[in-house]
Every structure is written in structure tokens, then in C-alpha cells.
């Protein structure tokens with residue numbers, strides 16, 4: 001008897017307080033929602049059905065789909081079943097998912113102030129990225145963007161010279177007719193070109209790889225101990241775990257991440273120190289470099305932004321942010337291009353003819369200059385890139401957090417076309433991957449790889465030109481778009497000039513979408529054979 005009494009004595013008050021708390025939030029929410037229904041005509045959005053409390057069944061399914069490398073397809077299935085916008089409640093927290101161009105247009109432009117883009121990334125990637133363009137919102141982000149953005153409109157040509165050097169090393173790593181994982185090579189290419197562009201010196205991941213091959217053959221071996229590319233990889237591995245944890249990202253901060261972050265920061269700090277000293281001495285002293293033949297006029301990103309500010313932390317974090325944004329994205333684009341080309345021989349054939357016509361064979365007697373302009377004007381090459389980014393967008397999903405009670409223009413009510421209420425704090429995920437595969441936008445062959453569609457008229461409807469968004473849109477549009485397209489185009493042209501034939505090295509039964517920080521080729525990677533004759 002007294003036992004029961006004790007239980008009642010403690011449990012009852014707790015239950016009452018908890019009940020009151022939940023009740024308060026429910027009522028508060030109800031009033032806020034009422035206001036939006038009255039003023040804006042918002043209506044309820046469809047919810048993902050769950051069979052277990054707290055959406056446990058959905059979480060289990062999602063973990064399974066992540067393991068199977070099918071998560072983007074799982075979300076696409078949900079959109080096909082439920083409609084283009086829905087609410088997913090997991091562990092008591094709602095997120096809104098959408099693949100509706102009108103909603104994405106609102107988030108990224110007309111209601112830009114209502115949806116924070118930096119806050120979510122800050123939570124997940126903050127320990128690595130610090131406070132910079134990716135992770136900031138408001139005036140901090142504006143300042144950062146104003147300094148970094150102008151750097152991406154100049155000096156395209158020097159970027160190509162820098163690229164050529166690293167590409168030569170990469171192509172040396174491809175043995176004639178043997179199976180190689182191009183994805184892995186492209187990862188090393190983009191980290192080499194990225195570091196070279198940013199600080200004027202490369203971390204030489206490809207060089208290391210080439211020497212590794214030679215070591216096997218008993219040749220000269222002399223490699224510095226520090227391995228920036230490896231440490232950068234390690235940080236990214238852990239950032240991925242944090243991204244998966246979403247709101248609970250801070251639960252994951254192991255020693256290995258901390259030491260990799262420290263390594264990468266120290267690596268950049270050296271260059272930053274040099275740039276600041278250089279700037280203070282009037283910017284005239286030659287950039288120190290191991291390479292005696294280095295032309296003093298070589299464009300160096302860090303040197304250029306150090307003219308604007310000499311804040312060492314700002315400079316270093318900016319470099320880390322840009323490298324993170326530039327590296328995996330461009331590498332995955334290139335990997336997917338070769339993944340599809342070896343599976344669509346007609347496309348490869350047409351691309352090869354176009355490239356040889358525009359740029360020649362690339363040898364002494366037959367080569368035409370490859371410039372920023374000539375790459376941009378190579379139309380079929382651009383079609384192939386556009387089509388690859390449509391089916392395999394490097395950034396398949398992005399997240400925003402509502403910073404105040406607000407709305408989305410469409411998705412509610414029985415016809416799923418009425419505006420919906422988005423309470424403050426709710427996460428909105430916009431799914432570019434699924435939007436790019438909508439049959440009502442792209443036609444019945446939406447899921448086919450067909451570059452020719454870029455030469456045809458398309459059903460634009462009232463999609464606001466926000467129906468194709470591999471590089472995001474609005475004020476936060478990718479600042480590296482031209483950089484990335486130029487780098488990818490140049491690499492493809494040189495690969496076609498060097499190799500006469502590409503061949504798939506494995507048959508994939510199903511599409512393996514490895515969702516790491518970007519959408520990468522899963523399975524064994526992009527395994528192909530390249531033939532020099």
C-alpha cells in the first residue's frame with residue numbers, strides 16, 4: 001500500500017508538470033498556426049505514415065537505405081507516393097521535405113531572410129569549418145561572401161595552367177588498358193588543384209600516388225611525412241557522421257577528428273602567415289616556393305584575399321571552407337561523367353568527335369588552344385555536364401532552418417497546392433536529386449541519361465527556372481560554378497585526347513548511390529579501363 005503511495009507521490013507531480021509543458025506547447029502552436037491559417041490561408045501538409053511511435057520504423061528503414069546506398073532513391077519513392085512536399089516527424093521533431101521548384105524558389109530568394117542556410121552547416125561542420133562563408137548567416141556571411149566572390153571572376157587562364165600540371169601526373173597514374181578507379185584519382189586531382197589554386201602550392205596527393213607505384217618497381221622513393229590529403233579525408237569521414245546525426249551532431253567529436261582538424265588548420269596557417277607578412281611588406285616580395293621556376297605572376301587566391309583583410313583566422317577558415325566546397329563536388333561530377341560515358345557508347349562517340357573537332361588530338365601537330373571561352377562554347381560537352389548534374393547532382397539535398405514562423409507557397413490541403421505553415425526552428429530539406437527526376441518537368445524519360453534533351457524545348461510551366469539547381473540559386477548560389485565547370489571540362493578534354501577508348505570494367509546491377517558529403521559513385525567506385533590506342 002505504502003509502495004503505491006510513494007509511486008503516486010513522485011510520478012504524479014512529474015506527469016502533471018510534463019503534461020502541462022506539452023499542453024502549453026500544443027496550445028501555443030495551435031494559436032500560431034491559427035494566425036497563419038487566417039492571414040495566409042495555410043493548410044496542413046501530408047505526413048509520412050509511421051507504424052511505430054517516434055517514427056522508429058522510418059529511422060530503421062533509413063539506416064538500412066543508407067547502408068544499401070539507396071537513400072536518395074528512398075526519398076524519391078516517398079515523393080512519388082505522398083506528393084512533392086511532406087512532413088516527416090522523427091523522434092518528435094518535424095522536418096519538411098520538398099522537391100517543389102516554387103517552394104525552393106521561396107526558400108532561396110523571396111523568403112531568403114526566413115530560412116537560415118549557415119546555421120545547419122555550422123552545427124554539423126563547425127569544428128572543422130569555423131565561422132566562414134559556409135557556416136555563417138546574416139552580416140557575417142555577407143562580409144565573407146563579398147570578399148571571396150570577386151576572386152572567381154578573374155584569372156581563369158592561370159587556373160588552366162595549374163590544372164595541366166596536375167592532370168599530367170594523374171594521367172601518368174593510369175596504366176594502359178588496366179582497371180583503375182577514376183573516382184579515387186579525381187579526388188586526388190581536385191585536392192591537388194584546389195590547394196594549388198588556394199595557396200600556390202599543392203599537397204601533391206597524385207605525386208605521392210605516382211611515387212607509390214614506382215616504389216613497387218624499386219624506383220626512387222622520397223616522400224615528405226605530412227600528408228594533407230590523408231588528414232583532410234579523415235576530417236571529412238567524421239564530418240559525415242556528424243551530418244548523419246543532424247541536430248545531435250555534437251555527440252560526435254572523437255580524438256581522430258580533433259587531431260585531423262588541427263593538422264589541416266596548421267597546414268593552412270603556414271601559408272596564411274606568409275601571405276600576411278607578404279602583404280605587410282607591401283605585397284612585393286616574391287612568394288616563397290620550392291619550385292624555382294615558379295613565375296612570380298602566378299595567381300594565388302590567398303594572396304589576393306590577404307589584400308582585403310589580414311585576419312589570420314578569417315583567412316584560414318575561408319580556405320578550408322572553399323576547399324571543402326570545391327573538392328568532393330568536382331571530383332564526384334567527374335566520376336559520374338565517366339561512369340555514364342562508358343555505359344552510353346553513343347554519347348561517348350559523339351562527345352569524342354566534338355572534342356577532337358574543337359580541340360584537336362592534343363599532340364604537337366594537331367592541337368587547338370583550350371581556353372575558358374572555348375570550353376564554354378563546346379556545346380555538347382556542356383550538355384553532357386548538365387545532364388550528369390541533373391541525374392547525379394553532387395549536392396543532392398540541402399537544409400535550411402526556419403528562423404521565424406513562416407510559410408511555404410505550396411504543398412498543403414487536399415489538392416496539395418495551398419500554402420503551408422512552417423513553424424520557427426523547423427528544418428526544411430529540399431531535394432534536388434528527386435526534383436531533377438520529376439516526370440512532369442522532364443518528360444517520361446526523366447530517369448534516362450540523354451544529353452540531347454538540353455537542345456530541346458522543355459515543359460517549364462510555372463517552375464520559375466528553379467527546376468534545375470545543381471549549383472543552388474539566389475543569394476547563396478555556388479560561387480565556384482564556373483571554376484568547377486571549367487576544371488571538369490578541361491579534364492574531360494585532356495582525357496579524351498590522351499586515351500582513344502574507355503571501357504566499363506564492371507557491370508552494376510543497380511544504381512549504387514554512395515551518399516557521403518556529396519553524391520558519389522558507390523560499389524567499387526568508377527572502375528574503367530583507358531586505352532592509349
Ligand code: HEM
Pocket residue numbers: 117133134145321322325326327329330333393394395398399469470471472475476477478479480481483484485
Ligand atoms: C560540380 C561542382 C560543384 C557543385 C555541384 C557545387 C554546388 C554547390 C551548392 C549546391 C551550393 C549551395 C549549398 C547550400 O547552400 O546548401 C554551393 C555553395 C558553395 N560553393 Fe559550390 N559547387 C561546386 C563546386 C564548387 C567550387 C569548385 C567552389 C570553389 C572553388 C565552390 C564554392 C562554393 C562556396 C564557397 C559555396 C557557399 C556559398 C554561400 O553559402 O554563400 N563550389 N555549391
Ligand SMILES: *[C@@H]1O[C@H](CO)[C@@H](O)[C@H](O)[C@H]1NC(C)=O
Pocket residue numbers: 183184185187188205229230233
Ligand atoms: C581520400 O578519399 C577519397 C574518397 O574516399 C579517395 O578516393 C582518395 O584516394 C583519398 N585520398 C587520400 C590521399 O587518401
Ligand SMILES: *[C@@H]1O[C@H](CO)[C@@H](O)[C@H](O)[C@H]1NC(C)=O
Pocket residue numbers: 379382383386454455468
Ligand atoms: C546548362 O544548364 C544551365 C542551367 O539551367 C543553362 O543555363 C545552360 O544553358 C545549359 N547549357 C546548355 C549548353 O544547354
Ligand SMILES: *[C@@H]1O[C@H](CO)[C@@H](O)[C@H](O)[C@H]1NC(C)=O
Pocket residue numbers: 237514515516517520521522523524525
Ligand atoms: C562511400 O563513401 C565513403 C565516404 O567517402 C567511403 O568511406 C566509402 O568507402 C564509400 N563506399 C563505397 C562502397 O564506395
